[in-house]
Amino acid sequence: MLIRHLKFFVTLAEEQHFGRAAEQCSVTQPTLSQAIRKLEEDLNLSLIVRGHRFLSLTAEGEKVLRWGRQILADYESLHDDLRGRKKGGLTGTLRLGVIPGALAISLLAALTETSASSS
Numbered sequence: 001m002l003i004r005h006l007k008f009f010v011t012l013a014e015e016q017h018f019g020r021a022a023e024q025c026s027v028t029q030p031t032l033s034q035a036i037r038k039l040e041e042d043l044n045l046s047l048i049v050r051g052h053r054f055l056s057l058t059a060e061g062e063k064v065l066r067w068g069r070q071i072l073a074d075y076e077s078l079h080d081d082l083r084g085r086k087k088g089g090l091t092g093t094l095r096l097g098v099i100p101g102a103l104a105i106s107l108l109a110a111l112t113e114t115s116a117s118s119s
Contacts, residue, residue, distance in 0.1 A: 008032050
């Protein structure tokens with residue numbers, strides 16, 4: 001099963017229309033339909049009640065939709081976490097120690113400089 005196919009299925013279930021789902025996924029309608037069929041084949045389940053258009057999800061399709069949403073959310077979280085580490089992003093708590101007098105002097109200097117340049 002490909003994450004991409006699962007994303008297509010979740011999008012189709014939410015849009016309830018093959019054309020809109022394909023557009024949302026930036027693929028052609030035949031590509032979306034083929035991916036959904038491949039997902040059904042991989043799972044050995046029928047996920048969608050089809051007619052000339054999307055009619056509804058099967059009971060199994062409803063279950064796969066719930067799991068699919070969770071899997072995609074977890075995948076996105078993993079991706080975000082790894083992307084942050086790759087960029088050298090820092091995590092944790094940053095604590096700064098300041099000397100109150102020094103902060104007041106710096107603030108006073110900044111305010112004095114600002115008011116002098118405004119005049």
